Amino acid sequence: xxxxxxxxxxxxxxxxxxxxxxxxxxxxxxxxxxxxxxxxxxxxxxxxxxxxxxxxxxxxxxxxxxxxxxxxxxxxxxxxxxxxxxxxxxxxxxxxxxxxxxxxxxxxxxxxxxxxxxxxxxxxxxxxxxxxxxxxxxxxxxxxxxxxxxxxxxxxxxxxxxxxxxxxxxxxxxxxxxxxxxxxxxxxxxxxxxxxxxxxxxxxxxxxxxxxx
Numbered sequence: 001x002x003x004x005x006x007x008x009x010x011x012x013x014x015x016x017x018x019x020x021x022x023x024x025x026x027x028x029x030x031x032x033x034x035x036x037x038x039x040x041x042x043x044x045x046x047x048x049x050x051x052x053x054x055x056x057x058x059x060x061x062x063x064x065x066x067x068x069x070x071x072x073x074x075x076x077x078x079x080x081x082x083x084x085x086x087x088x089x090x091x092x093x094x095x096x097x098x099x100x101x102x103x104x105x106x107x108x109x110x111x112x113x114x115x116x117x118x119x120x121x122x123x124x125x126x127x128x129x130x131x132x133x134x135x136x137x138x139x140x141x142x143x144x145x146x147x148x149x150x151x152x153x154x155x156x157x158x159x160x161x162x163x164x165x166x167x168x169x170x171x172x173x174x175x176x177x178x179x180x181x182x183x184x185x186x187x188x189x190x191x192x193x194x195x196x197x198x199x200x201x202x203x204x205x206x207x208x209x210x211x212x213x
Contacts, residue, residue: 001029003040007047012104014055018047019106020086020209027108028081060097068139069094069151070132071199074109074123075210076116085109085119088209089127091135093143094151103131106209111177118171118178120156123206124163125180128152132194149192153199160196163189 004026011018021043028036059066071090078086087107093100107126113119132150140148154160162168166186174180189196201207 001026003044004029007043015047015053016055016090016101016104017053017208017213018043019104020088021046021212023106023108024079024086024212027079031081055101057092057100058098059093059095059100061095063143064145066093066095066098066143067151068132068135068143068148069153070127071153071204071206072120072124072127073155073204073206073210074116074119076113076119078211079108082108083112085113085122086210087119087123087126088206089123089131090206090209091131092205093139104206104209109178113178114173115171117156117158117162118174120154120159121162121168121171121174121182122178122180124152124154124156124159125178125185128185128188128194133188136193150194152194152196153204154196155199155201155204157198160198163196 004022007018008022008026011022025036025040025043069092073088075086077083087105087109089105091103093102109119109122113122132152136148136150140146162171162182163185166183168174168182174182188194
């Protein structure tokens with residue numbers, strides 16, 4: 001635990017690529033085995049071999065031309081032990097000449113999902129509820145844009161369609177099992193608090209937080 005928490009401290013600040021591996025091992029602390037020892041050794045070896053890696057950001061636009069963009073992704077049944085999915089979220093300030101990372105998250109979901117779309121809905125709901133809406137006041141002030149609208153990028157068209165229409169007839173257990181409300185997201189979208197658009201899987205910035213590499 002001591003080793004993992006030291007790695008996690010640095011990963012949250014400047015090495016987002018370490019988040020998935022560290023959090024995955026942290027979930028196994030109470031059922032540690034020989035495979036976990038090998039995985040931890042490989043993680044520390046990776047850090048040692050990439051010690052000179054740096055996460056960079058650049059800003060080349062005026063503040064009123066910068067948007068607050070969020071990428072949300074999920075891997076269906078990624079955990080081989082619990083068969084639970086993993087949510088990945090990436091947040092950055094974005095513009096034509098701007099890309100500045102702000103936050104990232106890799107977290108195993110609290111219950112099993114029955115489909116890829118369901119796992120994407122859980123990740124998307126957490127992204128919008130815990131990151132997008134609370135950050136609106138902060139970034140509208142920092143970017144000097146009172147009408148700032150956050151941009152959410154998803155690579156699952158079924159989830160995007162559900163948010164746009166407010167209907168999810170094939171995912172009825174979402175609210176009871178995962179406490180995810182598509183109606184809540186639809187209302188916030190109708191209030192123009194954020195926009196949601198499709199992002200090609202190859203360009204999904206949150207993909208690195210949902211699986212090992």
